[in-house]
Amino acid sequence: xxxxxxxxxxxxxxxxxxxxxxxxxxxxxxxxxxxxxxxxxxxxxxxxxxxxxxxxxxxxxxxxxxxxxxxxxxxxxxxxxxxxxxxxxxxxxxxxxxxxxxxxxxxxxxxxxxxxxxxxxxxxxxxxxxxxxxxxxxxxxxxxxxxxxxxxxxxxxxxxxxxxxxxxxxxxxxxxxxxxxxxxxxxxxxxxxxxxxxxxxxxxxxxxxxxxxxxxxxxxxxxxxxxxxxxxxxxxxxxxxxxxxxxxxx
Amino acid sequence: xxxxxxxxxxxxxxxxxxxxxxxxxxxxxxxxxxxxxxxxxxxxxxxxxxxxxxxxxxxxxxxxxxxxxxxxxxxxxxxxxxxxxxxxxxxxxxxxxxxxxxxxxxxxxxxxxxxxxxxxxxxxxxxxxxxxxxxxxxxxxxxxxxxxxxxxxxxxxxxxxxxxxxxxxxxxxxxxxxxxxxxxxxxxxxxxxxxxxxxxxxxxxxxxxxxxxxxxxxxxxxxxxxxxxxxxxxxxxxxxxxxxxxxxxxxxxxxxxx
Numbered sequence: 476x477x478x479x480x481x482x483x484x485x486x487x488x489x490x491x492x493x494x495x496x497x498x499x500x501x502x503x504x505x506x507x508x509x510x511x512x513x514x515x516x517x518x519x520x521x522x523x524x525x526x527x528x529x530x531x532x533x534x535x536x537x538x539x540x541x542x543x544x545x546x547x548x549x550x551x552x553x554x555x556x557x558x559x560x561x562x563x564x565x566x567x568x569x570x571x572x573x574x575x576x577x578x579x580x581x582x583x584x585x586x587x588x589x590x591x592x593x594x595x596x597x598x599x600x601x602x603x604x605x606x607x608x609x610x611x612x613x614x615x616x617x618x619x620x621x622x623x624x625x626x627x628x629x630x631x632x633x634x635x636x637x638x639x640x641x642x643x644x645x646x647x648x649x650x651x652x653x654x655x656x657x658x659x660x661x662x663x664x665x666x667x668x669x670x671x672x673x674x675x676x677x678x679x680x681x682x683x684x685x686x687x688x689x690x691x692x693x694x695x696x697x698x699x700x701x702x703x704x705x706x707x708x709x710x711x712x713x714x715x716x717x718x719x720x721x722x723x724x725x
Numbered sequence: 726x727x728x729x730x731x732x733x734x735x736x737x738x739x740x741x742x743x744x745x746x747x748x749x750x751x752x753x754x755x756x757x758x759x760x761x762x763x764x765x766x767x768x769x770x771x772x773x774x775x776x777x778x779x780x781x782x783x784x785x786x787x788x789x790x791x792x793x794x795x796x797x798x799x800x801x802x803x804x805x806x807x808x809x810x811x812x813x814x815x816x817x818x819x820x821x822x823x824x825x826x827x828x829x830x831x832x833x834x835x836x837x838x839x840x841x842x843x844x845x846x847x848x849x850x851x852x853x854x855x856x857x858x859x860x861x862x863x864x865x866x867x868x869x870x871x872x873x874x875x876x877x878x879x880x881x882x883x884x885x886x887x888x889x890x891x892x893x894x895x896x897x898x899x900x901x902x903x904x905x906x907x908x909x910x911x912x913x914x915x916x917x918x919x920x921x922x923x924x925x926x927x928x929x930x931x932x933x934x935x936x937x938x939x940x941x942x943x944x945x946x947x948x949x950x951x952x953x954x955x956x957x958x959x960x961x962x963x964x965x966x967x968x969x970x971x972x973x974x975x976x977x978x979x980x981x982x983x
Contacts, residue, residue, distance in 0.1 A: 529854050553860035564855035566847075577859055581762075626859075636858075 478541030480505040480666035481526060481634065486535035488521055495521045497690030498535065503683075505540075508660045508667040510681035510698070512674075512712060514721060517687050519670040520561070520638050526668070527558065527636065539634075554578075557632035557665070559656075561639040563623035565611035571597070571622050572607035578630045596625045600655050617648040624652065628659045635660060637669040641676055653679035674713065677701060686712060688721050750942055757862075757869045767870035775836050775871070775937070776878030780885065782835055783828050787819070787886040790827055791893025794818055799902050811902065812912035815894035820921045821981070824887035826973050829932030832879055833965035837940040840871055841961035844944025845954040853945070868941045872934060879933025880926040887925055924980040931976060932969045939965035 479502040486499040495518035503509045513519050524530040526537050528544060537544040539552055565574045573580060575596050576589035584592075594604045600621040611619055620640065627635060637656055641649035653676050660667045660680070669680050677684055681698035686708050693708040701709060711719030795815050802808040844867060847853050856863050891913055898904040943961035947953045 524854070527858060529857060549857075550860045553858060556858055556860075558855065558858040560851045560855055562850055564851040566852055566855070567850075568843075577861075581859075581861060 477505060478538070479503055480507070480540055481668065482538040482541075483522075483526065484536045484538070486522070486525055486537065487533045488518070488525055488530065489533055494690050496525065496532070496535075499687075499690075499692060501685060501692065501695075503666055503668060505666055506664050508657070508669065508680055508682045509685060510669045510671060510677050510683070511685045511687055512672060512677060513687035514672060514712070518690060519672075519687055522687065523636055523638055523668065523670050527556065528552070552634075554630075555633040557627035557630065557635045559620075559624050559627045559635075559637040559640055561642050563611070563619040565619060565623055565626070567611045570608050570610055571602075571614070574611065574622060575607075575625045575629050577626060593625070593629065596629045597622065599628070600625045601651065617644055617651070620644065620648075620652055621655065624655055624659070628663065631663055632665055633663075635663070635665040635667040637667070637671075637680075639671055639673075640669060641671065641673045646675070649673065649675060650679070656680050674701075693720075746946075747942055750945070751938055753864060754868050754872055754938070754941070757865050758873070760865075762865065764866055764870055767866060768874055771870040771874030772878055774839070775832070775874045775933075776882060779832060779835055779878075779882055782831050783882050783886045784889050786827050786831050787824065787888075787890035788893040788896075790823055791815060791819055791890035791895075792897040793893075794823065794890070795894035795897040795902065799898075808902075811894065811898050811904065812909045813916040815898070816891055816913040816917050817921060819890035819894070820887045820917060820925045822973075822977070824890055825883050825925050825928035825932060826969065827890075828879065828883045828886040828929065829936065829969040829973070830966055832875070832882065832933060832936045833939075833962055833969060836875065837936045837961050837965040838958050840937060840940030841944040841947075841958045842954055844941060845947030845957040848945065848947045849949060849954060863945070868945065871941055872937045875933035875937035876930050877933075879936070880929030883925050883929030883932075884922075887922075920980065924976065927980070928973060928976050931972050935968045935972060936965045939968060 481501070481503040483499050483501045486496050487494070488496040499522060501509070511519050511522065521530060525532045526544075528549065539547060544552060565571070566577070572590050572593040575593035576584070579589040579592060580586065590607065594607050597604070597607060602618060602621050602625065606614065606618065606622065611622065614622060624640075635656070640652050640656060644652060656667070656669065657680050659665070667680070669676060671677065677698060683695065684698050684701055685695040686693045686706075688708055694704060694706040696704060701713060704710065707720050711721050795811050798811045798814045799808050802810055844853070847867070853863050853867070856866060895906070895909055898909050899906045939961045943957040943964065947957035
């Protein structure tokens with residue numbers, strides 16, 4: 476049996492007195508799409524950043540394909556990563572095509588070829604060629620999200636991470652982004668972790684779902700089981716109720 | 726009393742830890758000078774932003790200061806019959822002190838603030854995290870080009886500022902104070918020594934490095950939100966200005982102490 480593509484064991488992270496992650500155990504199989512759900516401020520983004528190495532965990536381990544991430548050279552892992560940030564995080568000093576082709580340009584690809592590839596990738600996320608020469612500030616929120624997704628998938632990553640991909644979008648655009656993420660995962664065969672509190676994202680993107688609360692994974696199961704999990708945490712989350720084990724005071 | 730001492734101790738330790746982090750940041754930035762990859766396009770953009778686009782403000786500052794200096798020296802020298810030394814004192818004042826310091830302070834105002842605000846905004850909007858996930862080292866891509874560009878460009882700006890300051894003195898000296906143009910220029914050129922120019926350029930390089938370093942440090946370590954960006958920008962400009970003035974005293978002592 477092959478090692479999980481991404482695995483965390485007893486992952487812990489505190490900020491001052493606040494224990495955000497309190498022993499997270501996760502395993503994501505190669506090619507699997509895991510969606511981590513949980514309320515705002517429950518540490519979902521912190522979990523993602525600890526896996527990526529953007530934050531240093533206080534304890535526990537992160538393993539990538541069976542090897543400790545701490546022992547990997549940063550580029551050995553990050554060269555195979557695509558990341559969609561909550562706000563897009565497009566470089567606003569660069570036009571859209573240079574954002575999308577960032578890795579290619581950095582690695583010395585000819586600008587003409589890099590631009591062509593960027594326009595092709597933009598087309599894959601439904602953005603027309605004319606957007607290539609615009610700056611991120613000239614795009615709408617939904618277009619920025621799609622351009623950011625194009626940047627994330629441009630180098631055909633083996634690992635795709637999405638942080639609140641539908642935050643701030645209307646339901647129709649959110650559906651478009653969810654479908655694009657699912658298509659990208661299917662087409663690339665990438666292992667994906669998506670952070671969200673949007674149930675539509677869960678139903679579209681997830682193979683498996685983990686619910687994070689109080690610094691721990693409270694429930695994990697297949698996406699299809701989320702509506703009849705029998706778990707009080709999941710039922711409260713799905714119902715959007717203020718009554719249940721998930722505290723509304725965070 | 727114990728609580729007060731504990732607070733002072735915690736404050737001191739916090740300050741020392743911050744100083745240590747800053748020193749480590751500066752050291753890391755410098756070591757990247759000799760470690761590839763290098764981003765030539767980013768360096769070119771930084772040179773344009775820091776050097777070329779600072780020319781108007783540097784030129785105007787130097788021009789007005791040189792003119793005002795000529796008026797002051799004439800008025801002051803007049804009290805003891807030494808008004809003829811205007812060309813020499815304007816030249817030495819601009820090249821040794823006012824040129825480097827004023828250019829340094831103008832760069833702190835224009836460039837340090839810009840670097841700090843830009844990097845802090847990038848920090849707040851996760852653009853720096855995005856760089857990392859694109860396996861690009863922010864120290865190499867963002868910090869090093871700005872440090873290098875400022876260290877290279879500000880000495881040239883200082884040279885231009887020195888010349889324009891002298892020009893400002895010449896305009897006032899010949900147009901308002903009755904100096905003969907040829908004599909004014911000859912006195913200026915005869916009086917300046919190579920060490921004066923060397924000190925001016927050296928100060929420019931150090932001030933440029935400090936201005937960019939403060940912008941980068943405060944920007945890269947910015948707090949969250951608009952308040953974080955504002956604090957980073959304010960802190961960077963104040964720190965750069967103080968560092969430039971302190972470095973000026975040290976360099977003047979190093980170059981010209983008897």
